[in-house]
Amino acid sequence: MDVAQRVAIVTGGGAGIGGALAARLAREGARVVVADLDADSARAVSEAVNADRPGSTVSAGADVSDTEQIQRLVDLAESAFGPVDLYFANAGIAGAPGLDASEQDWDRSIDVNLRAHIRAAKLLVPGWLERGEGYFVSTASAAGLLTQIGSATYAVTKHAAVSFAEWLSVTYGDRGVRVSCLCPMGVNTKLLYSGEDSGDALGRAATRAVTSAGDVLEPAEVADAVLAAVEDERFLVLPHEDVLDMYRQKGSDYDR
Numbered sequence: 001m002d003v004a005q006r007v008a009i010v011t012g013g014g015a016g017i018g019g020a021l022a023a024r025l026a027r028e029g030a031r032v033v034v035a036d037l038d039a040d041s042a043r044a045v046s047e048a049v050n051a052d053r054p055g056s057t058v059s060a061g062a063d064v065s066d067t068e069q070i071q072r073l074v075d076l077a078e079s080a081f082g083p084v085d086l087y088f089a090n091a092g093i094a095g096a097p098g099l100d101a102s103e104q105d106w107d108r109s110i111d112v113n114l115r116a117h118i119r120a121a122k123l124l125v126p127g128w129l130e131r132g133e134g135y136f137v138s139t140a141s142a143a144g145l146l147t148q149i150g151s152a153t154y155a156v157t158k159h160a161a162v163s164f165a166e167w168l169s170v171t172y173g174d175r176g177v178r179v180s181c182l183c184p185m186g187v188n189t190k191l192l193y194s195g196e197d198s199g200d201a202l203g204r205a206a207t208r209a210v211t212s213a214g215d216v217l218e219p220a221e222v223a224d225a226v227l228a229a230v231e232d233e234r235f236l237v238l239p240h241e242d243v244l245d246m247y248r249q250k251g252s253d254y255d256r
């Protein structure tokens with residue numbers, strides 16, 4: 001899909017990968033709703049992008065664990081720019097590292113890293129099926145493909161996010177609904193270093209496992225890889241060569 005003139009929503013757009021995605025989309029001529037739990041950071045990203053590309057973005061505070069707040073993002077996109085063509089389910093949290101993760105830790109991670117994707121798809125896919133096109137981009141993680149040391153809540157919810165993206169793709173792909181699923185290893189954002197900062201041994205090990213596995217990518221590099229994948233309509237996006245190698249070693253056919 002050529003994203004020029006298309007309407008996109010990017011969740012978790014106030015920082016890291018989401019901020020870079022919003023900027024890259026706007027540079028390609030898309031119109032973007034930059035959404036984040038932290039409304040101020042979403043506004044800051046939107047203003048910075050608009051300084052280069054006036055009028056290309058609007059921002060909103062939204063918690064993706066609430067269906068009504070996602071619906072408000074869809075309404076905002078429609079009133080500001082028109083029907084949503086692309087949805088970037090990118091907001092994510094690191095969660096809690098070990099078996100001592102509480103019920104609340106599990107609920108929050110499942111809500112943000114998985115159910116938020118399901119909520120958005122339920123809102124958008126029926127309209128995309130009527131129009132015969134739409135694009136859902138899931139930010140999962142290498143942790144959704146490889147079993148690596150680290151956060152239990154993160155690994156489990158990211159595996160499920162990959163699975164949901166794949167299910168969407170195989171179920172609706174032949175009716176115009178495109179799906180890509182992004183699975184990076186280490187990206188230089190606050191989230192990557194949250195394990196290191198947590199003071200928890202497993203959390204620290206999770207960060208170190210990732211940072212020692214290969215180069216840590218910059219968010220802009222990841223955004224470039226995602227945009228290339230969207231243009232080629234590729235399902236799984238693995239911007240980190242090391243991830244691809246590790247996955248190939250596991251005998252996977254996921255390098256399509």
Ligand code: NAD
Nearest residue numbers: 012015016017037063064090091092141186187189191192
């Ligand atoms: P980040 O912490 O820089 O950005 C995440 C953003 O999501 C933050 O701005 C945060 O406020 C927002 N957010 C959190 N909960 C939210 C909610 N309930 N509703 C709306 N927004 C919410 O981290 P990032 O690395 O840019 O993370 C983006 C995505 O990339 C996440 O899904 C993460 O799991 C994934 N990812 C990151 C890495 C990495 O190494 N950084 C690797 C693989 C996957």
